[in-house]
Amino acid sequence: MSDPKDKKGEAPNSADAAGRKITPKVAEALLENNPALKNELAGMDKEKAAEALSKMDVAELLTGLAVGGKNQKDMASYKFWQTQPVPRFNEAAKDDSGPIKIIDPEKVSKTPDALVEGFEWTTLDLTNDDELQELWDLLTYHYVEDDNAMFRFRYSKSFLHWALMSPGWKKEWHVGVRATKSKKLVASICGVPTELRVRDQKIKVTEINFLCIHKKLRSKRLTPVLIKEITRRCYLSGIYQAIYTAGVVLPTPVSSCRYYHRPLDWLKLYEIGFSHLPYGSTKARQITKNHLPSTTSTTGLRLMESKDIDAVHDLLERYSRRFSLNQAFTREEIEHWLVHKDEEGKEQVVWSYVAEDPETHKINDFVSFYNLESTVIQHPKHDNVRAAYLYYYATETAFTEDTKALKAKLLQLINDALIMAKKAKFDVFNALTLHDNPLFLEQLKFGAGDGQLHFYLYNYRTAPIPGGVNEKNLPDEGKMGGVGIVML
Structure with a gap:
């Protein structure tokens, strides 16, 4: 059975990988199943790639990698994630929980990073029907679809209101990118505030969703810039943690x-x-x-x-x-x-x-x-x-x-x-x-x-x-x- 939220393809059996040395053949299969990681290890010979993967203690945790493709949420490369406060693949698991990096609000930039020429930042106003329609159009035609291009999510406008205007919602966390000339909305990333309990530790977080980039702009490397911008806006609001999901493997799933x-x-x-x-x-x-x-x-x-x-x-x-x-x-x-x-x-x-x-x-x-x-x-x-x-x-x-x-x-x-x-x-x-x-x-x-x-x-x-x-x-x-x- 297939669903757009699924990432289609056979998942490697981690029972074979857990605790064992990964062979070049298995490494090749793993890399085929994870385009971002494949890109990261491009140029390495097969033996070295296998060795690098062996050091990533993820087999027991992940129980199978999910495949990317047309439906893959463009979640940025591993090089980008290496600059972010997220656990590394080869980190030893620790029993204690807590922030990775303490953020000094005084050092958070008050202005967004520049976008590539021809594009500009925008803050979406979802109480405005026209702007809600723009976000709906972007997601309806450019968001997650299955590998065979048979199904694509169709969020209703009511769903977007429900998902993005929950108690305490902040307009500035509904981030968009427009084409400077046409003013067309070409990318989005959104967040809503909530509280989590992680092993009984209560933390305030932003729940991140709707990271979407127009299909024609996927080569523009907008994803890292979008993630950095919503992070900056959350930091300015005093929220220093977030939760998000993806069908692809990034550093490092909890x-x-x-x-x-x-x-x-x-x-x-x-x-x-x-x-x-x-x-x-x-x-x-x-x-x-x-x-x-x-x-x-x-x-x-x-x-x-x-x-x-x-x-x-x-x-x-x-x-x-x-x-x-x-x-x-x-x-x-x-x-x-x-x-x-x-x-x-x-x-x-x-x-x-x-x-x-x-x-x-x-x-x-x-x-x-x-x-x-x-x-x-x-x-x-x-x-x-x-x-x-x-x-x-x-x-x-x-x-x-x-x-x-x-x-x-x-x-x-x-x-x-x-x-x-x-x-x-x-x-x-x-x-x-x-x-x-x-x-x-x-x-x-x-x-x-x-x-x-x-x-x-x-x-x-x-x-x-x-x-x-x-x-x-x-x-x-x-x-x-x-x-x-x-x-x-």
Whole structure:
């Protein structure tokens, strides 16, 4: 199965690489899977490249490299990252966590670096419909797509408002580059403020997203300049750490998760080339296999309302603290991220459900997913894929310390989320191996995706955090408890 967020291609089996000397042949395969690293080691003979890769203690951490290509987020070269406060590949893991570099606000430049001739900086005003439309156009036609140029993300304007105007958002963190003559928006990088807990250390960070460069300008080396500019703006606001994700391997992931997909409309996914027909099966069998009940089974399940904010906040905070890397939500953030407000002209972005005990009226469970469509490029029958992404969930059952009971509860709760997503006309339901997801992915007929999602912390060092997969890149209940944050 393929998804634009996936980076397609076979992931090397890190079980073969972990703790062993990398051969020139394996090195060659690794480099083919990572264009930025290949560029960095260009010119080295095969033996030396293999030796350099052997020193990079990433095999156990990464559980497979993801391939770049047309869909690769242009995340700058390794030479650039060597100048940044990020952990090096060959660093020994340390138990302590903390900033890599202490920033002196007095030494932060008050002006941005110059851009190449013909381009100028701009700050986007997303409350202005015209500027929101410009960002939408840039992302719709130039953001992440799959290697075969079959799918490309199509963020709705409502999604962009939701993702980029969360509580405490700062206009100056919505950075753009314009062509000086035409004033056309040709690049973007955006951030929103949030708080993370990294192994119980609470830190204020910027969540970085929507790094996008017009396809015709990918050779202009704009990526490092964009990253440096948003970093400068964050430093001026007193925020010295960031979190971001990529499907490619950069120095150095704090964790890596794998994508899984659950077909809701298998036939449509087959027709557009997202799902394949397994050998020996038939279309009718696949449709039957992926059939879902028409009614949910969790007692008291209903749509989340504003009156549930405090209860969900309390439940999610307690549930999230079970993970090494999690988001410390405020009440305002719960309202923003989880409660759908029915506004005229705005598409629904998030679906959240709570399970209320009919007698005590206590909220015992909650589950949510969000909508991120993809354009199907040049298909005679279908022009879009409606994908639901599993967002946050929590259950009181998690505090019983009974894994069997938690598994049973999540099988029921997430299956109900699949039913609700099917009713909302979604075609596929996507999830990563984070949270407690390894407890239910395979049993609920999620299929393994081709891609990894690597999590990165900027200017912060901590020991590697498990991403829910084992050395064979498969969901593993023994590798849970690491990633408790969902990145859009």
